[in-house]
Amino acid sequence: MKRILSILAGAAVAVVPAMAAAQQQGVTADTIKIGAYGPITGPAAYIGLAGRDGMNLAIKEINAAGGINGRKITVVFEDDAHSPTRALAAVKKLVEQDQVFAIMSVAGSNATVGTIDYVRDKGAVMYVSIASAPPVTWPFARNLFRGGTTETARYGELYAEYLATNAKNKRIAIMHGREEYPRNEGDATVDKLKNWFQIDPVARVEFNINDKDFTSQLIQVQKANPDVIAFFGNPAEAAIAMRQARELGIKQPFFVGSNMVDPSLVTAARANAEGVTGFSLIPFLPGANSPEMKQWEANWRKEYPNAPAGRPNNFDLLAYGDMHVLAEGMRRAGKNLTTDSLIKGLEGIKDYRVGPVATPRTFSDKHHIGNLTLVPMQVKGGSWEPVQWQSKRQSDILSRYK
C-alpha cells in the first residue's frame, strides 16, 4: 500500500507541472507558440523585414539545438505596416485568435505604442526588440521588456556626455527631423546638455522627412559657428545635408543619431561620411571586419541567399540577439513554462548575450530596460569603427525605478 502511495505521489509530482504547462496558452508538451509583429509593408518595411528575418534565424538555431527544455519554438508573424492601429489589431489577433504564449515586437516606436495598453491589460509577456518609445518600460509594467534598443532619454544622456566631454565641444548645433523619433532624440540631447553640462545649443533647426534641400538650415548653422553638428533623421537626409554642408564650406564634424550608425549612411554619403561619429546599439555593424561578424553574416546569407542589397542590417542583428535573450528567459523558466515563470526567468538575466555580435542584456525585478550600453563609433576609411570611450556618469533613468 505504501509502495502504491509513493508511486502515486511521484506521478503527481511529475504530472502537476505538466498540467500547469498544458494550461498555459501557447505552450504544449513539445512546442511554444510565440507571436511576432512588425512592418513588412510600407515605408518602415526595412525594420520589420529585417526584424522578422533576424528573429527567424535565431529560432532556427534554437530549435536545431534541441529547443527550449525539450520544446520547439513556433512563430506566427503579423504585419503592422508601421501603424499603431494595425499593430493593435495584429496583437489582438495573436493573443485571442492564435493563442500565443508571448509576443515579440520587431516594430518601430510608432506602431508599438499602439499595443502597450492592451498588452498591459492582458498580462502576456511582450518583448520589444527595436522600438525606443518610453511607454514600453515607463511606467513599469511587469510583463513588458525592452531588448536591444534603449529609451530615447538614454540616447540623450550618452549623446550629451560624449559631445560635451570626449570631444569637449562647447558650441553644439542640432538639426533634427520633425517626426517622433528624431525630435525625441533632439529633445533628450538638449535636455541633458543643459542639465548636466550647462550647454545651450548655439543653433537648433528642423527639417521634414524626404526633404531634398537643407541650405537654409545649414546657413543658420553656419552663422552660429558650432564646434559640431548633431544630426537626427534618416541616412538619406543626412547624406544630402552632409554634401551640402561641405559645398557651403562648413567643415565642422557631424554627429548622428543611433539609427544612422549603419553602413547605409556610408553608402549614401560616401566621402562626406568620413569622420562622422555616433552611437551603435550593437558592437559590430554588418560588414565589419571581425571574424565573429563575418561568421554571423555567412550564416545569415546561407538562410537568405536572395536578400536585397543592404541586408542584413542592424535590425536583423537586434532581433536575432533579442530572440536568443527571450529564449534564454524561457530556458531559465524551466519545464513549467508560464507567463509568471518567464517573467522571473527574464528578470534573472544579467549581462547575457548570444555572442560577440550582440550587446549584453540585463533585467531585474525593478526595471526591464535590457540595454543601457551603446557603443560609440566613427567612420574611418569608409566603415564604422568602435571608438574607445566609456560613459562616466550614472544614468538618471534607473533612479525612477527605485
Add this chain to the structure above:
Amino acid sequence: MTATLAFQLAIAGISVGSIYALVALAVVIPFKASGVLNFGQGEMVTAGAYIALVLTTLALPYAVVFLLVVLVGAIGGIVIERALIRPIIRAPEFTVVIATFAIGLLIKGAIQLRFGDSPAAIDGPFGMDPLLVAGLRFNPTSVWIFVCMLLVTFAVIAFFKYTRLGKAMRAVSINAEAARLMGIRVESVWRWAWGISTAIGAVAGLLVAPVIGVNPEIGTLILRGLVAAVIGGFTSVPGAIIGGLAVGLIETFSGVIVGSTFKNLVPFIILMLLLVFRPYGLFGVAVAKRV
C-alpha cells in the same frame, strides 16, 4: 540678408527648383495629350535613378548611361500605356488616375523587393567638388541639372510647335474625337505622350540621383512637381518650369526668412493664394466650351 547670402540661397533654390521643374514637366506632357494625371510619375523618376545606378555599376560612359535611361524610360512608358492605361482609358477619369497611382506603387514595390530600402549613391558627370565663383559655391551637378532642364524644355516646346506628332498631341488634347476624324491616330499619340513623359521622368531620376541619392522614396518629389505644375497652369510647358523654379526658390528663401519649421508650408500657402486670384495658374487658360 547680405547679397552673398541671397545669391547662395538663389543658387540652392534654382538647383532644387530645377528638379521640381523636371518632375512637373513629366506630369504635364501626358496630361496635355490624354487628360490623364499620372500619379505614378514620381516612381518613374525613382526607376530612372535605379536604372542609372545599375548601369553605373557596369562602368558604362555617362553618355551611354544617359541614352539607355532615356530608352528604357520611353519603352517603360509605352508598355504601361498599352498594357495598363489604354484598356481603361474610357473609364471615369478618377478611375484612370487611381490606376496610375497603383502603377506607381507597383513600380516602387518592385524596386524595394529588388534593391531594399537602403539608400545608395552615384556620381555626377562632373564630380561632386563644389565650384567657387566670385565667393559663391556651385555644385557642378546642379548646374548640369539646370542646363539639362532648359534643354529638355526647349526641346519639348519645339516638339509641340514644329513636329507633326507634337501638333497631333495638341489636337488630341483639345478634342480627341475631332482629331480622330481629322485622321490622327489618337492611340498612337497617347502611346508617344506616355513614352516621352516617362523618358523625361527617368532622365530626371538620372540627373537628380547624384544630388539627392538613390532610394525608393525619390517618388515623393511628385508632390512638389504637382504644386509646380499647378502654379504654372498645368498645361503649360514654360509654366511647369517656372512653377518648379518658383517652388524651389520660395522653399529655400522662406527657410531663412520664416524659419526651417515652416519652410515647407510656405509654397502651399502661396499656391492657395495664387489659386484664389488665378484659378488656372500663372499660364493656364480657362477652356471655353460651346453649350
